[in-house]
Amino acid sequence: MKRPALLLAVALLLLSFALMSYRILWLRYPIFPAAPEKVWQLSMDAYVKGGEKEATVMIGVPFTHRGQIVVEERIFSATLSFNLLREGADQIGVWSGHIRPTGEVIGYRATIKVQPQHLFKTKPPALGSYPKDIGEAEQKLAKRLVGKWDTLPPPDRFRKIVEAVKGILAPPPPDDQDLRAWSTFQDKHGRVTPFLVLLRAADLPARAAEGLELVESITTSTLVWIQVWTGEEWENLQPEKGEIYQKPVALLPLTTGGDPVVRTLQGDLSEIRWALSQQIIAQWRMHFERIMRSDRWLDRWSLFRLPEEFQTTFRILMLVPIGALMICLLRNIVGFPTFGIFLPVLMALAFRNTGLAYGLGIFWGVVLIGYVIRRWIDKLRLLLVPRPSVILTLVIVCITIFALIGNKLDLREFMAVGLLPFVILTMTIERFFVIIEEAGVREGLWMAAGSAGVAVITYKILQFEPLQLTFFVYPELLFAVAAIQVLVGRYTGYRLLEIFRFRRLGKS
Amino acid sequence: MTILETIRRLREVGVLGMNRRNAEYIMRFNPRSFFPLVDDKLKTKQLAEAHQIPTPPLYHVIEHHGDIPGLERVLSGYQDFVIKPARGAGGSGIVLVKERTAGGFVKQNGQVVPIRDLSYHISDILSGIYSLEGLEDRAFIEGLVHPDMIFDAVTYCGVPDIRIIAYRGVPAMSMVRLPTQASDGKANLHRGAIGVGIDMAGGTTLAGVHRSGVVTHHPDTHEPVTGIQVPHWERMLVIAAKAVDMTGLDYLGVDLVIDQERGPLLLELNARPGLQIQIANQAGLLRRLELIDKAPPEIFGTPERRVAWVLDTFSARPHVH
Numbered sequence: 001m002k003r004p005a006l007l008l009a010v011a012l013l014l015l016s017f018a019l020m021s022y023r024i025l026w027l028r029y030p031i032f033p034a035a036p037e038k039v040w041q042l043s044m045d046a047y048v049k050g051g052e053k054e055a056t057v058m059i060g061v062p063f064t065h066r067g068q069i070v071v072e073e074r075i076f077s078a079t080l081s082f083n084l085l086r087e088g089a090d091q092i093g094v095w096s097g098h099i100r101p102t103g104e105v106i107g108y109r110a111t112i113k114v115q116p117q118h119l120f121k122t123k124p125p126a127l128g129s130y131p132k133d134i135g136e137a138e139q140k141l142a143k144r145l146v147g148k149w150d151t152l153p154p155p156d157r158f159r160k161i162v163e164a165v166k167g168i169l170a171p172p173p174p175d176d177q178d179l180r181a182w183s184t185f186q187d188k189h190g191r192v193t194p195f196l197v198l199l200r201a202a203d204l205p206a207r208a209a210e211g212l213e214l215v216e217s218i219t220t221s222t223l224v225w226i227q228v229w230t231g232e233e234w235e236n237l238q239p240e241k242g243e244i245y246q247k248p249v250a251l252l253p254l255t256t257g258g259d260p261v262v263r264t265l266q267g268d269l270s271e272i273r274w275a276l277s278q279q280i281i282a283q284w285r286m287h288f289e290r291i292m293r294s295d296r297w298l299d300r301w302s303l304f305r306l307p308e309e310f311q312t313t314f315r316i317l318m319l320v321p322i323g324a325l326m327i328c329l330l331r332n333i334v335g336f337p338t339f340g341i342f343l344p345v346l347m348a349l350a351f352r353n354t355g356l357a358y359g360l361g362i363f364w365g366v367v368l369i370g371y372v373i374r375r376w377i378d379k380l381r382l383l384l385v386p387r388p389s390v391i392l393t394l395v396i397v398c399i400t401i402f403a404l405i406g407n408k409l410d411l412r413e414f415m416a417v418g419l420l421p422f423v424i425l426t427m428t429i430e431r432f433f434v435i436i437e438e439a440g441v442r443e444g445l446w447m448a449a450g451s452a453g454v455a456v457i458t459y460k461i462l463q464f465e466p467l468q469l470t471f472f473v474y475p476e477l478l479f480a481v482a483a484i485q486v487l488v489g490r491y492t493g494y495r496l497l498e499i500f501r502f503r504r505l506g507k508s
Numbered sequence: 509m510t511i512l513e514t515i516r517r518l519r520e521v522g523v524l525g526m527n528r529r530n531a532e533y534i535m536r537f538n539p540r541s542f543f544p545l546v547d548d549k550l551k552t553k554q555l556a557e558a559h560q561i562p563t564p565p566l567y568h569v570i571e572h573h574g575d576i577p578g579l580e581r582v583l584s585g586y587q588d589f590v591i592k593p594a595r596g597a598g599g600s601g602i603v604l605v606k607e608r609t610a611g612g613f614v615k616q617n618g619q620v621v622p623i624r625d626l627s628y629h630i631s632d633i634l635s636g637i638y639s640l641e642g643l644e645d646r647a648f649i650e651g652l653v654h655p656d657m658i659f660d661a662v663t664y665c666g667v668p669d670i671r672i673i674a675y676r677g678v679p680a681m682s683m684v685r686l687p688t689q690a691s692d693g694k695a696n697l698h699r700g701a702i703g704v705g706i707d708m709a710g711g712t713t714l715a716g717v718h719r720s721g722v723v724t725h726h727p728d729t730h731e732p733v734t735g736i737q738v739p740h741w742e743r744m745l746v747i748a749a750k751a752v753d754m755t756g757l758d759y760l761g762v763d764l765v766i767d768q769e770r771g772p773l774l775l776e777l778n779a780r781p782g783l784q785i786q787i788a789n790q791a792g793l794l795r796r797l798e799l800i801d802k803a804p805p806e807i808f809g810t811p812e813r814r815v816a817w818v819l820d821t822f823s824a825r826p827h828v829h
Contacts, residue, residue, distance in 0.1 A: 332527055383635055437600075439698050492528040498783075499514050501720055502525075505786060506517030 005490040012483035019298070019476035027296055030283035033473040034466035037113060037283045039071060040214060042252070044108040046272040048080075048099055048264075055080075055267020056096040060210070060254035062112055063091040064290065068252075069113040071286045076107035090255045099267055111279065112252070113286050114214065125205045125229050131196050131258075141181055142201035145174055154204055154231040159244070161198050166242040191239040195226055205229040209236075210261045214250040218275045222261045225251065252276075284469050303472055311472075316352070316462055318471035321481045323348055323458035328488045330454055335495030337443075339431045339451045346424045347451065348458035350417070356459060358413035360452060363425070366398050367448060370429035371436070378433075392426045399425075522795025523786055533675070533797070537758035538779050545755050546777035550594045550648055556774045559754045561747055563774045564590070564765075565651040573634055576627050583623075588652040591626065593633040595645050599696040601638030603629060604652060604666070616665055616693040653773060656766040658739055662686050662704075664728040666693030670706070670738065670764045670772075672748040673781050673793065677758070678803070678814045679748045680796040680822075682706045683788040684713060684738065689728045697784050702726065704733045705789030708822035711741030717787040744772045745818060749811035751777055796822065 023029040030037075048057055061084075064070045075082050080097035095106050130139055145164070149157045173179075186194045192208050199206040206228045213223055225245070226237040236245040245251065254261045262272060291299045303314055323345045330336040338344055351359035373394055377387060399417050406414020428451070436444035461467065471477050494502075518525075524533075545551050556563050567589060568582045583589065587608060593601040603626070604616040612622040632638070633647040659668040666687035673681045683703045687693045690700030697703050702723060704716035713736040716723045725732050738744075748762040751774065761781025764772050786793050799821065807817040 335526070383631070440700075443698075490531065492525070492531045494515060494518060494523075494525040495527060496511075498525050499511060499518065502518055502523045502786065503514050504722065505521050505523050505790060505792060506514050 005486055009483040009486040009490075012479040012486065016476045016479035016483070019479075020474050023298060023474065027294070027298060029287060029473060032466070032470070033282065033284035033287075034469040035283050036280045037286060039279050039281055039286065040112045040114065040252070041275075041277045041279050042108075042110045042112055042212075043275045044272065045275075046106050046262075047103055047270050048095070048106060049103045049268040049270050053266050054097060055099045056094060056265040057106065057267060057269055058085075058092050058094050058263040058265070059108070060090050060259070060261040061093045061108055062110055062252060062254065067115055069115065069286050069290060071111040071113060071281070071288075072109075073111075074109040076105070076109075078104040078106060080104055080106065087259070088257050090257070090259065092255075103270075111281070111286075114252070124231070127203060127205050128200070128207070130200050131193050134193075134197055138185060138197060139201065141178060141185070142197045144178055145182060146198055146202040149202065154229075155235070157202050158199070158204055158228055158230050158235065158237075161195075161202060161204075162237060162242055162244060165195065165198070192224065192226065195237065195239050199226075199228055207256050208258045209251075209253040209256045210259075211251060211253040211255070212274055212276060214252050214276060216277050218273060220271070220273055222254065222274070223251075227253070227256065282469065284473055287473070303475055315468045315472050316349070318475060318478065319462045319464075319468060320345060320349075321478055321485075322461050322467075325481055325485055325488070326457055326461065327454055328485055330450075332488050332491055333495060335497035336454070337447045337450045338454050339428060339447060343424060343428060343431075344451050344454035344458055347455035348462055350424060351455065351459040352462065353416045355413050355416075356456065358411075358416075359459075360456070362399070362402060362414075362417065363428075363452060363455075365402070366395055366425045367428055367432060369398055370395060370425065371432055374429055374433045388426055388430055391429055392422065395422055395425045395429070518792070522792030522798065524783060524792065524794040524797070526783060528794070529783060533759040534780055537676070538760075539756065542756045543779050546757065546760070546779045548594045549592060549596070549776050550646060552774070552777050553650075555754055556751075559750060561750060561754070561774050562770055562772070563650075564653055564767075567649040567651060570630055570634065570647045570649075573631060576630055579627055579630065580623055582649070583626075586649075586651075589649050590652050591630065591633075591647060591649055593638040593645050593647055595636075595639040595643070596633075597638070599694045599699065601629075601633055602694070604693070606652065653765045654768045656739055656768055658736060658766070659684065659686060661731040662702075662726040662729055662733050662736070664688050664693070664726070666691075666695060667765055669695045669775055670744060670766070671703075671781065671785060672744065672762045672764065673785060674748045674752050674760050674762055675758065675797050675800050677749050677752040677808060677811065678800045679708065679745045679818050680800060681785055681789055681791070681793050682708065682748075683785050684736075686716070686726060686733065688718070688726070697782065702733065703784055703788035704736075705785070705791070706738055706741075708745075709819050711738045712736065713738065714789060717784060720784075720787060722787070722790070738766075740766060740772045742815060742819070745815040746811050747772055747774055749814045753811065 024031055042062065044059065044061075046057070046059075048055060057080075061073075062068060062070055075093065077095055079100065080095045083094045083096075085092045085094055093108060146157070146161060149160045152160065182194075196206055196208065206226055208224060209227050210222050210224050212219070224239070226239055227234045228237055229235075236249055236251055237243070238245060262269060288304055291302050291304045294300070303311065303318075306314065324341060327338060327341050327344055331338060347359075347363065353359075354362060370391060374391060377390060382390065399422065403415045403417070406412070428448070432444055432448055435447055545555060550566075550569065553563050553566060567586060570576065570579070588606050590605070591603040596602065605613045605626075606616060607614045609620060611620045613626060614620050630647045633645055636643050636645045639645040653667050655663070655667045662668075663686050668684055668686045670684045671682060672679050683705050685695040685697060686702045686704060687695050688700050688702060692699065695701050697717075700719065702716045702718045705714035706712070707714060713734055716733045718727060724734055744764050744766075747764060748760075751762045752758060752760050755777060757777070757779050759779075759781075761778035763775040763778065765775050766772050783793070803817060803821075807813050
């Protein structure tokens with residue numbers, strides 16, 4: 001008898017657990033959707049002056065990849081048109097169109113979550129070619145300079161090159177002639193290109209990157225650095241000082257591969273300002289955007305895909321079964337009496353409009369007034385259907401009077417009763433009366449208090465936002481709730497209050 | 509005692525809890541399709557008569573509001589009677605009339621009411637106010653039982669009744685329910701009646717339970733409730749055993765009254781009998797049910813054999829003081 005129920009419960013739990021694990025491990029859902037998360041708010045504002053001609057401004061913007069998630073993005077383009085382009089490993093925002101004589105202000109905002117890179121296995125990049133305009137002689141020169149470190153592992157090779165450029169020469173020193181030639185080469189090409197040539201000669205994939213340093217700041221200029229693949233991960237090198245950035249890396253690349261972040265074709269970008277600030281948001285918000293764009297099956301069937309006006313309803317709906325579970329626990333494990341299963345749940349839903357204190361006040365007020373009226377009405381000998389109808393009408397009269405008093409006293413909560421409570425209160429009055437008649441006042445009050453208590457607990461659960469979010473992100477948790485309900489349904493042990501009731505039998 | 513210790517002791521004593529009763533006895537042994545037989549007292553009555561089990565005499569059945577005006581004529585032949593809803597639960601909607609005077613009908617508690625009140629009450633019954641699911645109901649009028657004098661000293665108004673729980677046709681535990689002032693002459697424990705356990709083998713009363721406390725004396729008459737020999741004990745056990753056969757419900761509460769002239773009469777059956785009986789008997793029901801499950805198969809043949817087995821097997825625990 002117990003086995004099938006137990007198996008069903010286990011199956012439901014496994015289903016719930018499997019779906020959740022899939023989301024967390026493969027789709028990278030947050031384990032605690034309501035937990036706070038630090039993110040960066042990036043903003044770019046620029047002023048474009050035009051001439052008579054059409055202007056085009058291209059600016060590298062961040063996008064979601066393994067190292068970062070772009071949560072929210074907003075673009076200000078004034079009268080210009082805006083497009084997003086992929087260019088190599090970059091994403092470029094393109095503003096174009098006719099510039100008014102007074103100029104145009106364009107802007108870009110993004111909320112970005114930077115994820116530690118070491119969490120992911122990144123595919124090693126291919127070794128690129130030498131930078132443009134580098135002749136064979138220079139390539140050979142570079143080969144000679146770094147050749148002696150060929151046997152070292154990539155991270156050490158990289159460090160030797162950086163030290164060498166800074167002038168710390170490891171023995172044996174290179175040929176004097178080569179050094180002079182290299183010095184000339186550096187004078188001609190600046191800092192970045194020589195580094196790239198040396199790294200290429202040492203068979204280390206490398207690329208120039210331009211972007212911002214991740215610190216709370218406002219700046220008008222971007223930063224250029226070199227990203228070097230050292231076998232396991234990208235390392236970042238500051239070319240002017242020849243220093244390697246310490247981990248964790250606090251850099252936000254906007255373009256890589258040598259293209260500048262800001263490019264204009266005609267038109268004149270006269271002012272550009274970058275700002276970075278830190279913010280704290282709930283984890284689920286970061287996944288919201290991603291889920292909306294994802295074409296994974298579970299993502300497409302996520303509750304986030306519902307129109308927003310329906311989402312709030314489902315947030316609450318997801319938790320109602322927990323309320324029912326609470327009632328199962330209270331009745332079958334504790335042995336606490338309530339007016340049916342649904343009454344407390346409906347009351348809890350009604351409390352959402354009125355708030356707890358006023359909700360409970362209205363509940364007790366209407367039930368007690370209703371009880372007195374019900375007693376009196378009993379003498380009128382009304383038939384079965386008209387009688388509750390009279391009570392219903394009186395409940396509505398009560399609520400209306402409360403609302404009018406609330407209005408005079410400026411208490412919004414008194415007016416905020418929805419449509420639900422009427423029916424519930426009428427049912428409660430009727431049940432309350434019958435219980436008092438059949439089992440006495442004590443039993444009736446005990447049961448009303450039980451129902452109110454369960455309603456309060458259920459209400460607290462419904463209003464608990466982290467739980468709302470968790471169930472909204474992982475609706476499969478409902479299967480787990482059902483599993484527990486099945487288990488409670490097969491609980492044949494004593495109820496807590498029964499232990500108290502029969503305790504005397506256990507003595508002697 | 510800690511809670512865990514109490515639970516362990518209750519298990520040892522074999523106390524049956526609500527959850528286990530529902531899941532392993534009611535749901536398992538009482539097919540829902542047979543419930544109407546016991547939920548409708550008129551059906552139970554007809555069934556009992558078909559099986560030669562005596563019940564209080566049926567005077568009249570009222571099925572429609574249109575029949576109510578004829579009530580006065582129907583009642584004219586009877587000095588005392590009981591009005592009952594066919595599907596009432598827990599004794600609700602039952603009115604006992606013990607005599608009629610010029611002013612009207614004298615109810616159990618001495619209150620005198622006009623025929624108008626009785627008509628209104630019957631109308632309520634027909635509307636389903638007292639019925640289990642609020643369905644439309646039938647009202648019926650039956651003879652008032654004149655209870656055997658044996659419980660007179662420990663009864664406050666009203667009619668004491670005897671509840672026997674039968675499992676697979678074997679009477680397992682029983683108690684007599686004595687009305688009190690608090691219960692308004694009704695024999696329902698939750699209304700404040702006392703339940704007094706009965707020794708299954710001998711048919712004498714043990715200690716009683718009143719509002720979940722143990723009592724040895726009636727709260728109104730102050731007479732001792734223990735040690736009373738219940739008359740017709742064996743016959744009542746046989747009726748309880750037969751009730752299971754006739755309903756097909758294997759876990760059943762059988763309610764009987766003892767009439768001065770006719771002896772034991774079947775009042776009603778209950779497919780979900782309460783667990784308070786365990787306190788009245790100071791004994792666990794589960795242990796008895798398990799004993800019945802272990803009984804030799806040949807004893808299940810006839811009601812008489814099952815009762816004989818009960819008289820042999822179950823004997824009382826010593827009185828609790």
